Every structure is written in structure tokens, then in C-alpha cells.
Amino acid sequence: MPRKPAHSPDVPVPSPDPSTPSLAIDRRRAEFADRASEARFTRHFLPERNRQLKASLLFAAAFYVAFAATDFATLGDTAIARMLAVLRGGVALVGLGCFAAIVRRPASVRVSIGAACTLLVVALAAFMVVCWFQPEVLAWNAMSQALILMAVYVNFPNRYIYAAAIGIGSSIVFAAMLAVQGNLRADDLLTLVLLLVMGNALGCIAARRFQVAQREQFRASLLLQQLADRDPLTGCYNRRFLQKGLLNAELERARRYGTPLSVILCDIDHFKRVNDTYGHAAGDQVLADFAGLLLGLTRDTVDSAIRYGGEEFLLVLPQTDLAGAHALAERIRAAFAGAPGASIAATASFGIASVPAHASTPPASSEALIDAADAQLYEAKRGGRNMVCGTLAVAGR
Numbered sequence: 575m576p577r578k579p580a581h582s583p584d585v586p587v588p589s590p591d592p593s594t595p596s597l598a599i600d601r602r603r604a605e606f607a608d609r610a611s612e613a614r615f616t617r618h619f620l621p622e623r624n625r626q627l628k629a630s631l632l633f634a635a636a637f638y639v640a641f642a643a644t645d646f647a648t649l650g651d652t653a654i655a656r657m658l659a660v661l662r663g664g665v666a667l668v669g670l671g672c673f674a675a676i677v678r679r680p681a682s683v684r685v686s687i688g689a690a691c692t693l694l695v696v697a698l699a700a701f702m703v704v705c706w707f708q709p710e711v712l713a714w715n716a717m718s719q720a721l722i723l724m725a726v727y728v729n730f731p732n733r734y735i736y737a738a739a740i741g742i743g744s745s746i747v748f749a750a751m752l753a754v755q756g757n758l759r760a761d762d763l764l765t766l767v768l769l770l771v772m773g774n775a776l777g778c779i780a781a782r783r784f785q786v787a788q789r790e791q792f793r794a795s796l797l798l799q800q801l802a803d804r805d806p807l808t809g810c811y812n813r814r815f816l817q818k819g820l821l822n823a824e825l826e827r828a829r830r831y832g833t834p835l836s837v838i839l840c841d842i843d844h845f846k847r848v849n850d851t852y853g854h855a856a857g858d859q860v861l862a863d864f865a866g867l868l869l870g871l872t873r874d875t876v877d878s879a880i881r882y883g884g885e886e887f888l889l890v891l892p893q894t895d896l897a898g899a900h901a902l903a904e905r906i907r908a909a910f911a912g913a914p915g916a917s918i919a920a921t922a923s924f925g926i927a928s929v930p931a932h933a934s935t936p937p938a939s940s941e942a943l944i945d946a947a948d949a950q951l952y953e954a955k956r957g958g959r960n961m962v963c964g965t966l967a968v969a970g971r
Contacts, residue, residue, distance in 0.1 A: 597793050604734035604785035615792050616683050623731040624676050624686055630729050631676075631693055635669035638662050638697060645704065654707050661700050668696045690732040691740065698722065698744040702751060709757050716766040719748050720773035727777030734785045741777055745770040805881040807858055808865030816880050816888065821940035824892050828929055829936055836899035836928040838889040839947040840868070840906070843921045843959040845885035852918055860920050861885065863913065867906055888944070896928035896964055903962040911960055925951025926964030937967050 596608045606612040642659040649655040672689035679685045701722065705715040726741045749767050752758060758766070803815040821837070828835040842848075842864060849857040868879040868887055882888040891899055903924040911921045927946035929936050937943045946967040953963040
């Protein structure tokens with residue numbers, strides 16, 4: 575079975591450099607420039623976002639209904655006041671519906687963002703209607719609009735561009751309503767418009783600063799995690815990363831979905847002789863060159879290259895059968911042995927253990943799988959080195 579590209583969300587490989595596209599932040603949009611990085615960030619913060627959003631939805635629903643008292647205080651017990659009370663109740667029902675949608679689908683980023691946008695648009699539209707029927711208190715309502723803008727930008731977690739569109743759009747509509755009703759002197763109208771401009775400006779600054787700060791913190795945590803999980807000389811994962819359960823997770827996934835899984839244990843031949851003859855600096859260069867081959871010939875974000883020991887490396891290859899692993903190992907072997915321009919000639923040996931698709935008796939543990947590969951590596955060494963040996967790995971074998 576040929577090796578096919580695949581996606582493995584459980585084994586992410588962030589870029590080591592924050593200036594590269596995968597972790598660069600577009601400060602105008604206050605998001606990662608790379609969509610995959612932005613999606614990963616959003617999924618990571620989704621539980622926290624939903625907790626804050628659910629609290630904001632309930633708060634908005636309760637206070638929207640509570641402020642119906644101001645309508646009756648301004649308009650009296652009239653048909654318009656009662657109509658506005660019903661309108662406010664409808665906004666509260668929308669808020670409760672959005673709350674229920676998040677509870678029902680807590681893992682959906684689209685539902686979370688959609689709930690925030692829906693409630694804000696409906697609430698602001700209803701607020702415009704309330705303000706239209708209360709022209710005598712437009713100044714107070716303008717102040718209320720400015721306060722609502724703070725909620726749009728800060729209290730309802732949302733994408734920055736959506737919050738800005740809702741905040742600025744509602745302010746333009748509100749300013750147009752002030753001008754159309756014509757109940758204000760020119761200086762009062764200018765003052766209220768400037769108040770709306772200031773509310774949007776401060777809201778945009780605060781929201782963008784918060785969104786960028788969150789992403790910078792997330793990026794820093796990724797880089798720290800990578801420093802802890804990567805071998806600084808070769809750029810491969812280190813033994814610590816393997817001990818965090820990588821291979822056990824892949825083995826369990828292979829069992830669950832009936833897909834093949836292979837591991838290749840690689841060892842540079844006579845590496846001690848290289849160090850003794852050319853020095854440790856030259857030995858380090860040989861290690862780095864070999865690791866570069868491993869990383870270059872494996873699938874990014876799917877396969878994992880691990881520095882298993884001093885000159886030993888382990889490749890974990892999901893969705894790869896024995897034939898595919900053998901072909902890959904042979905390509906690596908040939909490329910390393912015949913590297914053009916290499917200052918030091920070196921070879922490597924390879925041992926493969928492969929779990930076939932839909933295996934009835936897969937290895938009981940990751941240790942058993944690695945032991946099977948190690949036995950094949952020993953066979954390659956005993957057979958003369960610079961060769962590839964492999965086997966199917968099953969329980970009890």
C-alpha cells in the first residue's frame with residue numbers, strides 16, 4: 575500500500591520561528607496569518623470563550639428585559655411601551671436560544687461565533703427601534719449605545735473583524751437616526767457623534783490589543799513546548815516527546831480504524847569511529863545531515879522523526895504498511911550512503927516493524943513494537959550494515 579498524505583491533529587508540528595507564515599500574526603485582523611494556526615488557536619481557547627460567552631448571553635438577556643422599565647417610565651403604560659417590552663423579550667429569547675446552541679454544540683467554533691454575532695445584531699437592531707420611539711431621551715440613549723459598544727468589543731468574545739463590523743455598522747445607523755429625527759442642535763449632534771466615534775476607537779484598540787496578546791501568549795507556549803520536545807542539534811523530536819505517549823496513541827488509532835502503522839529504527843554505522851577519527855564537531859554534522867534526510871523524506875505533521883539515542887533515530891509512520899516503510903527506509907539509506915559532496919562517508923542500518931491493516935493480533939504495547947524494530951535493526955547490523963530489514967509485528971512475536 576503506498577504512503578498517502580494524511581492529517582494527524584494529535585501530532586502538530588508548529589514552526590520554530592514566529593516570523594514564519596504559520597505563526598505570524600496579522601495585526602490588522604488580529605489573527606494568525608495562517609488559517610491552520612488560527613483554527614488551532616481558536617479550538618484551544620474555545621472552552622474558555624464559551625464560558626465567557628454564555629455568561630454574557632445570560633447577562634444581556636436579563637438586563638435587556640429589566641430595562642423595559644425605562645420604556646414605561648418614559649412612555650407610560652402605552653401600546654408603544656408594551657410593544658417595546660415584547661421586543662425586548664424577543665431579544666432575551668434570542669439570547670437564551672444562543673446559550674442553548676452553545677450548550678448543545680460546545681465543540682463548534684462556528685456555533686460560538688454565530689451565537690455572539692446573532693445576539694449582538696438582534697440586540698442592537700432592537701435598541702435602534704427603542705431609540706426611535708424615544709426621541710426625547712436620545713442623548714441618554716447615545717450614552718447607552720457607547721456602553722453597548724464596549725460589550726461588543728470586549729464582553730462578547732468574537733472575531734475582531736466581526737466585532738468591528740457590528741460596532742461600527744450599528745454606530746453609523748444610530749448616527750443617521752440622530753440626524754433624521756432632527757431633535758438635536760448641531761453642537762449636540764456633533765458631540766454625540768464624536769462620543770460614538772470615541773467608543774468605537776477605544777473598543778477597537780482594546781479588542782485588537784487583547785486578541786493579539788492572546789495569540790502572542792499562545793505562540794510563546796507553542797515555542798516553549800517545541801523547545802522542550804525537540805532535540806536542538808537535529809531538529810527531531812526527543813525521547814521525552816515519545817514518552818508522552820505518541821506511539822501508544824498511534825497504535826491505538828491503528829487498532830481503532832484498521833489502518834497500518836510502521837516504525838523504523840535507524841542507526842548510523844560505526845558512529846564512534848566517526849567521532850574518534852574526525853572529532854565530535856564532525857560527528858554532530860553527520861547527525862544533523864542524517865536528521866535532515868529523515869525530516870525531508872517524511873510527511874510533515876503526519877510522520878514523526880525522533881532522536882531515540884545518541885546516533886539512533888526512530889520514525890513513526892501512520893498509515894504506512896511494511897512495503898511503504900521498506901521503500902522509505904531504502905530511499906533514506908541510499909541517499910545517506912551516496913550523499914554528494916559529503917565530507918565524511920557514512921552509512922546507516924534500518925530495522926522496520928509494521929502493524930498490518932486490520933491486524934487481528936497487534937503488538938500489546940509501543941515497547942513491543944519498538945523491540946520488534948530493534949530486532950530487525952540487529953539483523954541488519956549482523957548482515958553487514960548499510961541495509962534494511964523488516965517484519966510484520968504481531969502479538970507474541
